[in-house]
Amino acid sequence: MKTADSAPPAVVVLTDLVVFCRxxxxxxxxESRGLTPLFLFGPETPADRLALxxxxxxxxxxxxxxxxxVDDCELDTLLAGVRxxxxxxRVRAVLNCGEVFVEPAGALAEALGLPGPGAHAAxxxxxxxxxxxxxxxxxPRWAMLGRAGQAAEVADEWQDFPAVLKPAGRMSSSGVRSVADSAELRAELAQYPPDEMLLLEERVRGAEFSVETLVYEGEVLWSGITGKNTNEDGTRYFTETGHTSPASGLSAAxxxxxxxxxxxxxxxxxxxxGISHAEFRLSGxxxxxxxxxxxxxxxxxxxxxxxxTGRPLEPALLDLALGERPTVPAPRRRARQVYLEHPSGVLSDVTCAEDVPVSWVTTDGAWPRFAPVEPDAPARLVAVIVTREAGQQLGQWSDSGGRAVSVVVDGPLDEDLQGAAERLAKAVHISTGDRGDGDGDGTGGADGHVGA
Incomplete structure (x- = not known):
């Protein structure tokens, strides 16, 4: 065992491949700071893909x-993995990227006396x-239903419909449902594992936003507001279909x-x-x-x-993990990601008529490079992102995992970026085929139309 002084300094990164490829x-x-990157990958990482x-x-x-x-994200498993x-x-920082290790990462950093959100906050x-x-x-008005297998009695007392039923510990909109009345609520409860903790709350109407924040020792150093779109109109789901940073159309108040x-x-x-990501709705x-x-x-x-902003956030994330104060410039352009509607079927191909490569990020294990341009440069198609793999079945967007293809565009701050995204997305074509097609040729397809 090396002494504390002789051991090389390192950063422990906790993540999954699908997240870290961003x-x-x-x-x-x-590496540029003379530190060794050490990784622990979680259960959502395919072993063969990681080795590749x-x-x-x-x-x-x-x-x-x-x-x-490692096979799970429990604290004991993490500790055994990083032993x-x-x-x-000499571990200088614990840097978590992704949801599954939030809690054990907070506990590990606090135990080591390193910067982090804190075990309680995590x-x-x-x-x-x-x-x-x-x-x-x-x-909002809410009730803790407790375990799904024992929730019916408490659910009978709820009278504020429509309401939203959601698991207490999941992510990516998984299991989040709108329920119209008591009968629908009772029927939906049967769809959850009996030992899963559930939350029931009023359905808040109003525009949704996220606030990304860099916090240093309790002090907010930077906050940015991102506008959100979901598919909640006309469905029972709340899958995110678009993001705009910074959000447009907000008054100063x-x-x-x-x-x-x-x-x-x-x-x-x-x-x-560390960095926080909070989601809110403005209602009245x-x-x-x-x-x-x-x-x-x-x-x-x-x-x-x-x-x-013209500057990546990753250096700031590392600064915070090392206990250093980062700086983030003010936005000078606006950028938007929008998920495209796709036909049902087996994903065959995604093509783009513009001179923008299609990035199959799950297959490649990497997102494309993003190069900022001058503030007044015209709106442009920056990237076409495919987050599913060829041969996978495409269908309903009941949660984030159902989405497949998105475009990223940017433009001047005063540009109608939603309109620009709709126009630029028409260059993208998504092809699907029937399951079992031997040649993989698409029997169905859709040009790039933005999601709901």
Whole structure:
């Protein structure tokens, strides 16, 4: 065992491949500071795909000297996985990317005396009921149903419909449903595992936003508001179909209300250091909390802020993990990601008529490079992102996993970026075939139309 002084300094990164492929530049950023990147990949990472990328000299993961792959995200499993990292290296930071390791990462960083959101804040951010208890002034009307197998009695007392039923600990809109009345609520309860904790709350009407925040020792250093679209109109689901950073169409008073609510939330949960991602709805003069996460935002939001500000967020994430104060410039452009409607069937191909490559990020294990341009440059199609694999079945968007293809566009701050996205998306064509087609030729297809 090396002594503390002789052991090489390192950063432990906790993640899954599907998430980290958005943040591959962190590897070079860690190395540029004379630190060794050490990885622990979780249960959502396919072992064969991880081995493929680590063995590919063109992939950044090939430069990683050590990577542990574990079967679950429990704290004891994490500790066993990083045991040799803690003995053979001087760990300077614990950097979590993704939802599944939020809670154990918070506990590990706190135990090591390293910067992080804090074990308490990390726990609250992984449980929606705890979020309601910690910030009651921001909560919609709600009831804790308890375990799904025992929830019917409590559910009978609920009279405020329509309502939203959601699991307390899932992510990516999984299991979140709108229920119209008591009968529908009872029927829906039978669809959840009997031991799953459930939350029932009023359905808040109003535009949805997320607030991304960099926090240093409890001080908010930077906050950005992202506008959201979902498929909730005409469906029972709340799958996110688009993001715009910074959000457009907000008055100064509305921005102030969102930022004040976010700052109050972070104080309430005792968030210390790191990045937070909180989702709110503006309803009349009020702000209602949907949920908060202690990790980088999902989808392309970090990339949208890169395009909007001209600077990537990954260096700031590492700064915070190391206990250093980062700086983030103000937005100078606006960027938007929108998911495209697709036909049902087996995904065959995605093509783009413009000179923009189609990036199959799950297959390649990497997102494309995002290059900011001058503030007044015309609106442009930046990327075409495919998050499913050829041969997979496409169907309903009941949660985030049902989406397949998105485009990223950016433009001047005063541009109608929603209109630009709809126009530029027409260059994209999604082809599907019937399951079992031997040649893979698409029997159905759709040009790029933005999702609901």
């Amino acid at each position: 943040h591959l530049d962190l590897i070079a950023e860690i 990328h680590r063995g590919d000299p063109r992939h950044p993961l090939s430069r990683v000297a050590q990577a542990v792959h 040799t990292y803690l003995t053979d290296y 726990r609250v951010c992984r449980h929606k009921v705890l979020q309601r208890l910690a910030a009651p002034e921001l909560a 509305e921005e102030d209300r969102l930022l004040a609510a976010n700052a109050s939330l972070l104080r309430s949960i005792g968030f210390r250091t 003069e009020g702000v209602a909390l949907m949920e908060v996460a202690a990790r980088p935002p999902g989808d392309a939001i970090t990339k949208l802020w890169h395009l909007a």
